[in-house]
Amino acid sequence: MDSDSINNASSTSVHNGKDFSRKKRRSAKLKQCKLDARREQWLSQSVVKNKVCCKAGTNGGDSKRTPRGERDSSLENLEMRRRGEANGGGENGSVQHESDSESLPSNSPTSSLLLGGTGSGTSFTNSSSGSTSSGGCCSGSITEEEGDDGCLDDWEAVADALAADDDKQEMERNENYRENLCSGSTPEHEPNPQLGLNGARSDLRNSKPECQRTVQMATGTSRAWRVDDAFRPQTLPNLSKQRSFPATDRHFGQGGVSWVRSSAFSPPSSCPICCEDLDFTDSSFLPCLCGFRLCLFCHKRILEDDGRCPGCRKAYEHDPMEAEASIQGGSMTFRLARSCSMIARS
Amino acid sequence: MATVNGYQGNTPVATSTGTKQPAPTAKTVDSQSVLKRLQSELMALMMSGDSGISAFPEEDNIFCWKGTITGSKDTVFEGTEYRLSLAFPNDYPFKPPKVKFETGCFHPNVDVYGNICLDILQDKWSSAYDVRTILLSIQSLLGEPNISSPLNTQAAQLWSNQEEYRKMVEKLYKAPNA
Numbered sequence: 365m366d367s368d369s370i371n372n373a374s375s376t377s378v379h380n381g382k383d384f385s386r387k388k389r390r391s392a393k394l395k396q397c398k399l400d401a402r403r404e405q406w407l408s409q410s411v412v413k414n415k416v417c418c419k420a421g422t423n424g425g426d427s428k429r430t431p432r433g434e435r436d437s438s439l440e441n442l443e444m445r446r447r448g449e450a451n452g453g454g455e456n457g458s459v460q461h462e463s464d465s466e467s468l469p470s471n472s473p474t475s476s477l478l479l480g481g482t483g484s485g486t487s488f489t490n491s492s493s494g495s496t497s498s499g500g501c502c503s504g505s506i507t508e509e510e511g512d513d514g515c516l517d518d519w520e521a522v523a524d525a526l527a528a529d530d531d532k533q534e535m536e537r538n539e540n541y542r543e544n545l546c547s548g549s550t551p552e553h554e555p556n557p558q559l560g561l562n563g564a565r566s567d568l569r570n571s572k573p574e575c576q577r578t579v580q581m582a583t584g585t586s587r588a589w590r591v592d593d594a595f596r597p598q599t600l601p602n603l604s605k606q607r608s609f610p611a612t613d614r615h616f617g618q619g620g621v622s623w624v625r626s627s628a629f630s631p632p633s634s635c636p637i638c639c640e641d642l643d644f645t646d647s648s649f650l651p652c653l654c655g656f657r658l659c660l661f662c663h664k665r666i667l668e669d670d671g672r673c674p675g676c677r678k679a680y681e682h683d684p685m686e687a688e689a690s691i692q693g694g695s696m697t698f699r700l701a702r703s704c705s706m707i708a709r710s
Numbered sequence: 711m712a713t714v715n716g717y718q719g720n721t722p723v724a725t726s727t728g729t730k731q732p733a734p735t736a737k738t739v740d741s742q743s744v745l746k747r748l749q750s751e752l753m754a755l756m757m758s759g760d761s762g763i764s765a766f767p768e769e770d771n772i773f774c775w776k777g778t779i780t781g782s783k784d785t786v787f788e789g790t791e792y793r794l795s796l797a798f799p800n801d802y803p804f805k806p807p808k809v810k811f812e813t814g815c816f817h818p819n820v821d822v823y824g825n826i827c828l829d830i831l832q833d834k835w836s837s838a839y840d841v842r843t844i845l846l847s848i849q850s851l852l853g854e855p856n857i858s859s860p861l862n863t864q865a866a867q868l869w870s871n872q873e874e875y876r877k878m879v880e881k882l883y884k885a886p887n888a
Contacts, residue, residue, distance in 0.1 A: 637803055637837045638743045639750040656838065669804055674838035
C-alpha cells in the first residue's frame with residue numbers, strides 16, 4: 365500500500381507541476397499587472413514608510429541580539445504561520461511541495477528566509493501566506509525588494525498548492541476509507557527497515573492516516589523554521605533536495621530497492637505472477653490470509669485453475685472474495701468522490 | 711558440452727522438441743505476459759548474484775533457457791557443475807517449466823535421461839516460484855536427495871556410503887571430459 369500511495373503522490377505532484385506551469389504561463393501577464401500596481405502603491409507610500417522601515421530594521425537588530433526578543437519573534441512567526449494554516453488549510457506541506465517540484469530554490473520560502481536573516485522573518489510569513497496585508501507593509505516592501513518574482517511565485521504557488529493539497533488529502537481520505545474496509549491490511553503499515561532514512565520517512569508520512577500526517581508535518585516545519593533561523597541552515601536545503609525530484613527519485617531509488625527485495629516482505633508494486641504493475645484495486649486486494657498479493661487477473665486465472673494461493677498453496681477461501689467485492693465498492697465510491705470534487709472546483 | 715556418453719543420443723532430441731514446442735502454439739496475449747514475466751525473472755536473476763546458479767535464455771527463444779548449477783560445498787557434488795535446460799510452457803507461471811539435466815547427474819532423483827523428480831516441478835508447483843528458486847531447489851536437492859522415491863535406484867542404494875558415492879560422482883563427471 366505504501367508503494368501505491370507513493371505512486372499516487374508522485375503522480376499528483378507531476379500533474380500539479382504540469383498544471384502549475386500552464387497556469388503560470390497564463391497568468392504571467394496578470395502577475396505583471398499586479399506587480400506594477402503594487403510597486404506604484406509602494407512608491408507613493410515610500411516617503412513615509414522609509415522612516416518606518418529604518419526603525420523596523422533597528423528593532424529587528426535589537427531583537428536579534430536579545431534571545432528573548434528572538435524567541436518572541438519566532439513565536440510570532442509561528443503564530444502567523446498558524447493563522448495562515450487556518451486560512452489555507454495545511455499549506456505548510458503544500459508550500460514546500462510546490463516549491464520543490466519547481467526545484468527553484470530561490471523561489472522557496474526557505475531560501476528567502478535564509479537570505480533575509482532573522483529580521484525578515486515577518487516578511488517571509490507574509491509572502492508565504494499570500495496575504496500582503498496593510499499591517500505588514502514595511503516587511504512586505506522588503507520582500508519586494510528582495511525579488512519580485514520570488515515573492516509573486518510564492519503566493520502563486522501557495523494558491524496552486526492549496527488546490528493540489530486539497531486534492532491529495534481527499535485522495536488520502538478515500539484511501540483511508542478503503543483501508544478501513546480492508547481490515548486485514550495492518551502489516552503493510554510497518555516502516556520498512558531496509559529502506560534508507562529518506563525512504564522510511566516518506567513511507568511513514570505517506571502511509572500514516574491523514575490527520576496524523578498533517579500534524580506531523582506542521583510540527584516538523586514549525587520546528588524547522590525556528591531552529592533554522594540561526595543554527596541549522598542545512599536541514600531545509602536537505603529537505604528540498606530530498607523531495608526535489610519526486611517522480612524520478614522515488615521510482616529509481618526506492619523502486620529499485622523494493623524490486624530487489626523479495627515480494628514477500630512488503631506489498632509489491634507489481635504482480636509477482638505476471639509482473640504487471642498493480643493498480644489501486646490490485647494493491648488493496650488481499651485474497652489470502654498468508655499475505656500473498658497478486659493482481660486480480662492472475663487471481664482469477666488461478667481460481668479457474670486449481671484455486672490455490674501461490675504463496676501458501678492453500679485453497680482460496682470464499683471470505684476473501686467478499687472482501688474483494690467490498691473493496692471494489694470502495695474504489696467506486698472513491699472515483700465518484702474525486703469526480704465530484706473536480707466538478708465542484710472547476 | 712559435458713555429457714555422459716550414454717545420454718547423448720537422447721538429449722538433443724529432447725531439447726529440440728522443447729525449443730519448437732512453445733513458439734507455434736503461443737497465443738499473443740498470453741505469450742506477451744509470459745514474456746514480461748520471463749524478462750523480469752532474467753533481470754532479477756542477474757541482479758541477485760546468487761553463487762552457484764545461473765541461467766540465460768537460448769539465443770532466439772526466451773521460452774527456452776539454459777541453466778547451470780554447481781554442487782554445494784560439503785556435499786558429494788562439491789566441485790561439479792551441471793547444465794540444465796528449462797522449457798517454459800505458454801501458461802507459465804501457472805504451469806511449471808520442464809527442467810532437465812543436460813549433464814549426466816548421478817543422483818537418486820535424476821534418471822538417466824536427466825529427468826528430475828522434484829515435487830515443486832510437478833504437483834507442488836506454485837506460480838510464485840521462478841527460475842531462481844527452481845535452480846536453488848535443485849541445488850539443494852543434490853545434497854539432500856529423497857531416497858524413498860528414487861529414479862536412480864543404484865544411486866539411492868549407494869547414497870548411504872558417501873565416500874563411495876563421491877568417487878562414483880567424480881568418475882562419471884570426469885568420464886566425458888577425459
